[in-house]
Structures are given as structure tokens and as C-alpha cells.
Amino acid sequence: MDANIKWLDDPETFRVNQLAAHSDHYYYGDYDEWRRDDSRFVQSLDGKWQFKFAKNPRERVSEFYAKDYDSSSFDTIEVPSEIELNNYAQNNYINTLIPWEGKIYRRPAYALSPDDSQEGSFSDGDDNTVGEYLKRFDLAPALRGKQIRIRFDGVERAMYLWLNGHFIGYAEDSFTPSEFDLTPYIQDEDNVLAVEVFKHSTASWIEDQDMFRFSGIFRSVNLLAQPLVHVEDLNIRPTVTDNYQDGIFNVDLQLQGEKTGNVNIRVVDSDGNILVNETHPVAPTVKVQDQFLENIHLWDNHDPYLYQLLVEIRDDEGKLLELVPYRFGFRRIEINQDHVVLLNGKRLIINGVNRHEWNAKRGRAITMDDMTSDIKTFKENNINAVRTCHYPDQIPWYYLCDDNGIYMMAENNLESHATWQKMGAIEPSYNVPGSVSQWREVVVDRARTNYETFKNHPSILFWSLGNESYAGDNIVKMNEFYKEHDNSRLVHYEGVCHTPEYREQISDVESWMYLPPKEVEEYLKNNPDKPFMECEYMHDMGNSDGGMGSYIALLDKYPQYFGGFIWDFIDQALLVKDPVSGQEVMRYGGDFDDRHSDYEFSGDGLMFADRTPKPAMQEVRYYYGLHK
Numbered sequence: 001m002d003a004n005i006k007w008l009d010d011p012e013t014f015r016v017n018q019l020a021a022h023s024d025h026y027y028y029g030d031y032d033e034w035r036r037d038d039s040r041f042v043q044s045l046d047g048k049w050q051f052k053f054a055k056n057p058r059e060r061v062s063e064f065y066a067k068d069y070d071s072s073s074f075d076t077i078e079v080p081s082e083i084e085l086n087n088y089a090q091n092n093y094i095n096t097l098i099p100w101e102g103k104i105y106r107r108p109a110y111a112l113s114p115d116d117s118q119e120g121s122f123s124d125g126d127d128n129t130v131g132e133y134l135k136r137f138d139l140a141p142a143l144r145g146k147q148i149r150i151r152f153d154g155v156e157r158a159m160y161l162w163l164n165g166h167f168i169g170y171a172e173d174s175f176t177p178s179e180f181d182l183t184p185y186i187q188d189e190d191n192v193l194a195v196e197v198f199k200h201s202t203a204s205w206i207e208d209q210d211m212f213r214f215s216g217i218f219r220s221v222n223l224l225a226q227p228l229v230h231v232e233d234l235n236i237r238p239t240v241t242d243n244y245q246d247g248i249f250n251v252d253l254q255l256q257g258e259k260t261g262n263v264n265i266r267v268v269d270s271d272g273n274i275l276v277n278e279t280h281p282v283a284p285t286v287k288v289q290d291q292f293l294e295n296i297h298l299w300d301n302h303d304p305y306l307y308q309l310l311v312e313i314r315d316d317e318g319k320l321l322e323l324v325p326y327r328f329g330f331r332r333i334e335i336n337q338d339h340v341v342l343l344n345g346k347r348l349i350i351n352g353v354n355r356h357e358w359n360a361k362r363g364r365a366i367t368m369d370d371m372t373s374d375i376k377t378f379k380e381n382n383i384n385a386v387r388t389c390h391y392p393d394q395i396p397w398y399y400l401c402d403d404n405g406i407y408m409m410a411e412n413n414l415e416s417h418a419t420w421q422k423m424g425a426i427e428p429s430y431n432v433p434g435s436v437s438q439w440r441e442v443v444v445d446r447a448r449t450n451y452e453t454f455k456n457h458p459s460i461l462f463w464s465l466g467n468e469s470y471a472g473d474n475i476v477k478m479n480e481f482y483k484e485h486d487n488s489r490l491v492h493y494e495g496v497c498h499t500p501e502y503r504e505q506i507s508d509v510e511s512w513m514y515l516p517p518k519e520v521e522e523y524l525k526n527n528p529d530k531p532f533m534e535c536e537y538m539h540d541m542g543n544s545d546g547g548m549g550s551y552i553a554l555l556d557k558y559p560q561y562f563g564g565f566i567w568d569f570i571d572q573a574l575l576v577k578d579p580v581s582g583q584e585v586m587r588y589g590g591d592f593d594d595r596h597s598d599y600e601f602s603g604d605g606l607m608f609a610d611r612t613p614k615p616a617m618q619e620v621r622y623y624y625g626l627h628k
Contacts, residue, residue, distance in 0.1 A: 001167060008201040010202065023456055030320055048076050050075070051134075052074045052131075064132050065167075074134060080217055084215065084363075085361075089199075091574070095417075098204070100125075108432040131196075131215065131216050135221075136193075146227070157198065157215060158197070159217075160195070173446055175413045203442075209390045210390075211364075231324045237249075248291065250290060261316055265310075267307055301405040309324075311325075311326075339529060341531045348562050351627065352383065352384070352385035358572055360573060372400065378406060382628045410460045411450075412450050416432050417467075420498075431472065447463075451482065463492065464493065465478045465492070467494070471493070471498065494536075512534060513534065531561070531562055536565060566620065606620060
């Protein structure tokens with residue numbers, strides 16, 4: 001198969017030769033590797049790559065991916081990083097509008113007519129910048145002779161991949177991992193990996209989030225080798241019984257590779273007691289079913305207790321081939337007959353924030369230090385919950401939330417704000433995904449990927465279908481996917497408030513944005529049939545958060561109200577050197593000659609972009625401390 005640039009124009013082409021999404025588990029060769037977090041099966045490709053920038057598809061270098069291509073004229077770029085922050089393209093912050101509005105006429109394919117494919121809309125777009133990446137590498141000795149795949153943890157916004165001149169695949173969905181099999185074309189030495197990244201594709205219509213519009217390989221890239229027998233997918237299903245004291249443990253393993261050997265599955269508590277210990281012969285599917293555990297330790301914000309799952313795969317001689325560790329928790333979220341959200345049988349209160357991934361110098365290419373710093377800030381200010389607005393985050397963030405008892409609303413990578421709201425008015429004439437059939441599979445796939453990747457994390461209490469995308473039959477299908485695959489969590493979507501005809505089909509909870517306290521109370525006083533939350537409230541721009549007490553008071557009056565997520569956690573601003581003073585200064589939307597822009601609207605966090613708390617954080621710490 002050859003790559004086709006027209007895929008950029010087609011909403012029905014969003015993955016080509018991409019491996020199916022699976023659990024985010026790590027795997028090692030032995031226990032020492034696990035302790036050091038240094039797996040023999042992983043080779044990082046982060047670092048310096050060769051790079052060529054083109055202002056549009058017509059100006060890009062053709063066949064740069066050829067094995068013998070002379071790339072001596074290419075620059076170098078750091079991976080991971082943002083193309084724009086390497087001074088190749090215009091920084092642009094924008095909220096409700098689409099970046100090309102008023103400049104280039106586009107409409108989402110098929111949204112206005114089943115015959116309107118919008119061919120050439122992006123494949124020939126004047127604003128569609130292109131980054132061409134090359135990486136030359138030798139395969140690490142420990143990976144040689146094995147099945148090899150590559151994992152891109154995040155690429156904005158559409159990517160094509162070649163290895164040694166051979167086309168490998170295509171992927172969209174900027175914020176979830178994309179994996180490809182390299183085995184047919186991998187060599188021990190002198191490999192040439194080529195990646196072509198387009199800033200825009202049909203994915204741009206449904207990745208219209210309130211943020212700086214970056215592009216490039218902004219998360220890590222790794223080669224992954226498979227052992228002789230490999231756990232491809234891990235589905236842990238711990239349930240809490242009706243007495244909230246005991247648990248039932250189930251786990252399903254999907255295995256690949258050789259069909260000989262044995263699988264040992266153990267569950268160990270924090271004292272080292274072995275609660276489950278089963279050994280099964282290697283098979284495509286291995287299960288532990290309905291193991292009853294007495295007096296389990298429940299997971300919550302105050303006591304984020306985790307059990308250790310250990311999966312050992314050994315050959316017929318007993319040699320360890322693969323070790324898969326995973327920490328999981330027992331917890332139960334539900335809505336009772338009085339429409340109150342309960343966690344482990346007790347009323348749940350969300351003291352939450354919305355959190356964009358952000359670093360003042362690196363944009364969304366954030367670091368582990370950024371993530372651990374954010375957790376520390378949560379703890380210091382009585383923040384117990386986070387909404388991953390409006391896309392899946394880096395994988396380590398989910399583990400940090402598990403470890404620290406942070407309740408999570410795990411949101412899909414979906415926002416199509418510009419397709420249904422124009423100049424503040426609701427006008428969904430070309431809304432996608434809506435009920436447009438050609439946009440159904442792409443959004444259901446995003447729900448599937450979000451679920452499959454993160455399904456084992458106890459911190460996730462809610463799946464969120466996306467943000468500000470109106471509603472239609474396709475979002476109903478996303479809701480149905482979660483309901484068919486996961487009965488251990490609730491499903492959230494705010495946008496259905498605009499389309500009451502879908503209210504019974506979408507979202508377990510009533511969710512609004514910025515509804516004033518009096519109107520929240522009006523809903524709560526009238527025998528609500530769904531519990532209520534504000535997925536965004538207390539918009540923290542300027543001298544804000546002063547009215548927070550009015551919302552918090554409702555928690556004491558109405559058990560059906562379970563709190564919300566402040567917009568938002570951290571400013572989106574960039575630390576740059578001022579050409580006049582020579583000092584480093586914060587620059588917001590509009591400060592980069594970016595037009596059109598939503599200007600200082602990017603600065604509505606509880607923290608400045610350098611992670612210095614704003615005065616409003618004191619208000620949050622006090623009021624959230626009343627119900628911690």
C-alpha cells in the first residue's frame with residue numbers, strides 16, 4: 001500500500017495499518033528491570049531528529065522517506081517538542097473559532113450535503129503546514145531478532161510513517177498512542193524512520209479545543225520489542241460487593257506469540273500477602289474468574305490503597321519471559337435511587353479542576369516534573385479531582401492520579417466548537433460529528449481508544465464523551481460504546497444540555513457550564529432525575545473565584561449536587577525573551593501577532609503558566625477544604 005495525501009480530506013480514513021488500542025501496561029524481562037523501570041524491550045527514539053518544514057503540502061519535499069535520500073539540507077529538531085515553539089510556524093491561540101475562519105472557506109466534509117466530500121480541503125490547503133522528520137538508528141542489541149513495533153505517544157495532527165523507504169501507516173487522534181508493526185522492514189543497523197506530520201486534516205474539525213494550535217511530535221517515541229510470549233492486553237475488573245466490604249476479582253489477558261509455557265497471575269496486598277495465585281497454560285486468552293476476596297481495602301481520595309497485580313510468563317523450562325506489573329484498586333461508583341452519586345457507598349463530592357497539559361516553555365510537550373508538581377499543588381489546595389480537558393493526557397498522569405487518590409473525568413479527544421456555535425449563538429448547520437454518518441466511526445474509535453488504553457485505572461470515575469460538540473446520533477453511539485464495555489464507571493457529556501431530545505440517551509449526570517448558583521438551585525429544588533455537576537465553573541480569569549462560596553453552600557443543601565471542575569488549572573502562556581528589555585516575560589494569545597485570536601482568554605488558570613499560584617488559589621483551598 002502507498003500513502004495517499006487525500007486521506008487528510010476524508011473523515012472515514014483516520015487509521016491505516018495502525019495496531020488496535022490496548023491497555024497501557026508496562027512489561028519487563030525480570031524483577032530488577034521493573035525496580036529500575038528500565039525494560040530491555042524498550043528503546044527510546046527521543047532526542048535529535050532531522051527536520052524539514054514546509055508552509056503547505058505543495059512545498060513539502062517529495063520522497064524524503066527514501067532510504068537513499070540526501071537529507072544533508074535538513075535542520076534538527078528535538079523530539080518531543082512543538083514545531084511552532086521551534087520558530088518554524090506562527091503561534092496561534094484561539095478558542096471558539098476555527099483557525100482558518102474568514103481566511104479560507106472550508107466546511108466539514110459531508111456536513112452540508114452527502115455529496116460534498118470537500119476534496120482537496122486539507123491536502124491542498126495553503127495553511128496546512130508540514131513537518132518532515134527523519135531518524136536514523138540502529139536497533140539495540142536486546143531488541144534484535146524480535147517482533148518490533150513503534151509507539152508514538154502523541155502527534156498533532158495527522159501523521160504518515162515510513163521505515164527504510166516502505167510505507168508503514170497513517171494515524172490521526174493527536175492525544176492517544178499510535179502503534180505500528182515495523183517487523184517486516186526493520187534492520188539491525190542503519191534504519192531510516194520517516195514521519196510526515198500535517199497540521200490540519202479532517203481531525204482539525206473535531207480537535208477544535210480552547211488552546212494554542214500546535215503541531216508536531218510532541219510526546220515520546222519508543223520502539224517496543226515483543227517477548228516470545230507477550231501480554232498484548234490486560235483487562236482488570238475488580239468489583240465491590242453490596243456490603244462495601246468484600247471484592248470480586250477478575251482479569252482477562254490477551255496473549256500473543258508462542259503457544260507454549262505457563263502464565264502465573266498473583267494479587268498481592270501492601271503487606272505482601274498473596275490473595276490470588278493461579279497458573280494457567282499459555283493460550284490466546286487467559287482468565288482469572290470471580291475470585292472472592294474478604295475485607296478488601298477500598299480506594300478513595302483519602303486512602304488511595306492499591307493492590308499489586310503480577311503476571312509472569314515462563315517457558316516450559318521455567319525461564320521468565322515477561323513480567324507485567326499493574327497496581328489497581330477496588331472502588332465502586334454508582335447513582336442511588338435518590339439520584340445521589342456514591343463512591344464506596346458514601347456521597348461523592350468533586351473538588352475539581354480542568355487541566356490542560358502545559359509548560360510555559362515547552363507548550364503541551366510537558367515533563368514528569370510538571371506532572372508531579374501539579375499533583376503536589378492539588379494536595380496542598382484540597383483539589384481532589386481533575387478533568388482531562390479536552391483530550392487524553394500523557395500515560396504517567398493516570399498512574400499519578402491512581403497513586404494519589406485523584407478522581408478523574410477521562411475525556412475523549414473531541415471538541416467541534418466552531419461547527420455549531422457562531423459568534424456566541426447556537427447555529428449547528430454544519431455541526432460534526434452530529435448525526436453525519438461519515439463522522440460516526442472516527443468518534444466511536446476515539447471512545448474505544450480512550451477506553452482500551454486507560455480502562456484499568458481506578459482513578460477514572462467518569463468517561464467524558466468530549467467537550468462542546470453539541471449532540472447527535474454519533475455521540476449517542478459513543479455513549480453506547482462505554483455502556484456496552486464498562487459498567488464500573490459513569491458517563492458524562494455536557495453538550496446534550498443544548499439538545500434535550502437526546503437527554504435520555506446521553507450522559508448519566510446532568511452537567512452544565514457556568515450555570516449561576518440560583519439556576520443550579522432551581523434545578524435541584526425540582527425533583528431532579530439526574531445528579532448535577534458543573535463540568536466547568538468559576539472561570540478563573542483576572543480577579544475571579546470570589547463567588548465560590550455560593551456554589552459550595554449548595555453542597556450542604558442538596559445531596560444531588562456533587563460539585564464541579566474549575567476552569568481552569570493553569571494559564572496557557574509562553575515564557576519568551578522580550579526584545580526590548582531582554583527579560584523573560586509571559587506572552588498570551590494575541591501577543592505573537594496571531595490573528596484572529598482570543599487574546600488573554602488563554603490566561604484563566606488558578607496558576608500562572610510558570611506554576612506560581614494566583615491569589616484565587618487561596619479561595620479554592622479554603623472552600624474546597626470544607627468538603628475534603
